[in-house]
Amino acid sequence: xxxxxxxxxxxxxxxxxxxxxxxxxxxxxxxxxxxxxxxxxxxxxxxxxxxxxxxxxxxxxxxxxxxxxxxxxxxxxxxxxxxxxxxxxxxxxxxxxxxxxxxxxxxxxxxxxxxxxxxxxxxxxxxxxxxxxxxxxxxxxxxxxxxxxxxxxxxxxxxxxxxxxxxxxxxxxxxxxxxxxxxxxxxxxxxxxxxxxxxxxxxxxxxxxxxxxxxxxxxxxxxxxxxxxxxxxxxxxxxx
Amino acid sequence: xxxxxxxxxxxxxxxxxxxxxxxxxxxxxxxxxxxxxxxxxxxxxxxxxxxxxxxxxxxxxxxxxxxxxxxxxxxxxxxxxxxxxxxxxxxxxxxxxxxxxxxxxxxxxxxxxxxxxxxxxxxxxxxxxxxxxxxxxxxxxxxxxxxxxxxxxxxxxxxxxxxxxxxxxxxxxxxxxxxxxxxxxxxxxxxxxxxxxxxxxxxxxxxxxxxxxxxxxxxxxxxxxxxxxxxxxxxxxxxxxxxxxxxxxxxxxxxxxxxxx
Numbered sequence: 001x002x003x004x005x006x007x008x009x010x011x012x013x014x015x016x017x018x019x020x021x022x023x024x025x026x027x028x029x030x031x032x033x034x035x036x037x038x039x040x041x042x043x044x045x046x047x048x049x050x051x052x053x054x055x056x057x058x059x060x061x062x063x064x065x066x067x068x069x070x071x072x073x074x075x076x077x078x079x080x081x082x083x084x085x086x087x088x089x090x091x092x093x094x095x096x097x098x099x100x101x102x103x104x105x106x107x108x109x110x111x112x113x114x115x116x117x118x119x120x121x122x123x124x125x126x127x128x129x130x131x132x133x134x135x136x137x138x139x140x141x142x143x144x145x146x147x148x149x150x151x152x153x154x155x156x157x158x159x160x161x162x163x164x165x166x167x168x169x170x171x172x173x174x175x176x177x178x179x180x181x182x183x184x185x186x187x188x189x190x191x192x193x194x195x196x197x198x199x200x201x202x203x204x205x206x207x208x209x210x211x212x213x214x215x216x217x218x219x220x221x222x223x224x225x226x227x228x229x230x231x232x233x234x235x236x237x238x239x240x
Numbered sequence: 241x242x243x244x245x246x247x248x249x250x251x252x253x254x255x256x257x258x259x260x261x262x263x264x265x266x267x268x269x270x271x272x273x274x275x276x277x278x279x280x281x282x283x284x285x286x287x288x289x290x291x292x293x294x295x296x297x298x299x300x301x302x303x304x305x306x307x308x309x310x311x312x313x314x315x316x317x318x319x320x321x322x323x324x325x326x327x328x329x330x331x332x333x334x335x336x337x338x339x340x341x342x343x344x345x346x347x348x349x350x351x352x353x354x355x356x357x358x359x360x361x362x363x364x365x366x367x368x369x370x371x372x373x374x375x376x377x378x379x380x381x382x383x384x385x386x387x388x389x390x391x392x393x394x395x396x397x398x399x400x401x402x403x404x405x406x407x408x409x410x411x412x413x414x415x416x417x418x419x420x421x422x423x424x425x426x427x428x429x430x431x432x433x434x435x436x437x438x439x440x441x442x443x444x445x446x447x448x449x450x451x452x453x454x455x456x457x458x459x460x461x462x463x464x465x466x467x468x469x470x471x472x473x474x475x476x477x478x479x480x481x482x483x484x485x486x487x488x489x490x491x492x493x494x495x496x497x498x499x500x501x
Contacts, residue, residue, distance in 0.1 A: 019493065023250070028311075034282055037308070109419045109423070134450065136450020168290075169309065171285070207482060210486060
């Protein structure tokens with residue numbers, strides 16, 4: 001069995017995946033509410049038996065999205081909402097309710113508060129948020145109370161997942177959950193009106209990681225090259 | 241190697257951002273112009289290893305999955321509807337709207353368009369028209385012998401004549417409001433058209449229903465903040481370069497692969 005070849009192959013294919021994650025993070029450095037994705041390499045140990053040492057293969061088998069707050073950028077639009085602290089907005093989509101921190105909302109002609117692609121924002125009780133079409137002056141307080149022309153209309157809810165494991169990332173900086181989310185703890189996060197939360201990707205860290213991945217990959221290729229030469233030499237010497 | 245395509249989507253997104261910024265900067269002196277901003281959204285994710293998958297015979301689940309994204313796309317270009325600062329011009333038909341409403345004008349095709357550019361003119365036959373010659377709705381005609389005209393905050397147009405002391409009410413300018421003004425379709429020349437997203441206009445007298453009031457002798461300046469745009473431009477340019485670097489790195493990795501015999 002060509003253990004050396006297989007071990008470095010596992011490493012190489014894992015590095016290509018990590019490169020994909022880095023490329024995706026950099027591509028999304030300007031995506032509102034985006035959370036950077038990081039892959040984690042885990043060991044897969046195989047015992048060889050017969051007094052030999054066991055071999056270990058490293059493959060990316062886990063990932064996580066670090067919950068680091070992205071910078072808040074002022075936009076001045078009344079329905080641009082950022083969350084400072086913990087919690088997510090809950091939106092209704094055809095694939096079920098999802099959580100997001102991308103808070104750029106618009107009003108539909110009927111007064112619904114929607115994401116730019118038309119998914120309704122839900123309030124603290126899970127019902128869509130409505131604003132009368134002729135309301136002129138919309139204010140959102142830090143606890144999510146939405147008022148128009150001085151009258152309170154709705155309470156935008158902050159939510160959090162029950163199970164932090166079974167979260168699936170979806171397009172639009174959204175997270176799909178296996179179980180219903182629950183309201184976030186009182187005071188865990190506050191809503192800031194007229195601001196958007198920028199992507200939490202740090203370009204410097206990503207580029208540094210990218211160089212690391214690239215060099216590790218080249219190292220692995222060099223190793224495969226040497227292994228190839230070694231086997232050729234073996235065949236040359238003993239194959240006559 | 242998907243990193244190549246992913247970085248390409250990133251470069252494209254940053255390019256859209258530069259285009260939006262350059263249009264904003266080009267319009268930093270356009271009356272009534274509102275700055276646009278490009279919004280981005282991530283693309284679909286490949287679920288390489290699903291979180292929560294049962295991993296061992298004793299029922300332990302994978303604590304976190306591997307989800308690899310496929311890049312970015314531009315989701316929307318939003319308009320930040322902000323009141324621009326008012327510039328005094330002294331022109332008797334220069335109107336600034338203080339509030340969220342629009343002036344309605346009649347297009348040559350007969351449909352209505354909406355504008356916040358209140359630099360109005362008088363046509364040869366006394367009609368109030370925009371700088372492009374589109375008539376205001378409702379139609380107001382100023383008699384040729386009017387000495388001066390006055391427009392108050394509520395949109396009433398008064399004419400002063402040599403042969404009478406009292407001012408004569410010539411008509412009333414109304415304003416149109418929209419449920420979702422950022423859903424209007426911009427067609428250039430400071431004009432907007434109603435869309436399904438903006439909803440139908442509600443027509444109101446200035447000073448009612450939140451459409452705002454008029455101010456004669458002023459024009460609304462562009463709300464583009466040059467400092468902010470230039471900062472964004474730097475970010476967009478560096479973002480573009482970072483994505484290009486990813487392409488180079490991915491290419492070199494591919495190069496290393498092809499060197500193995």
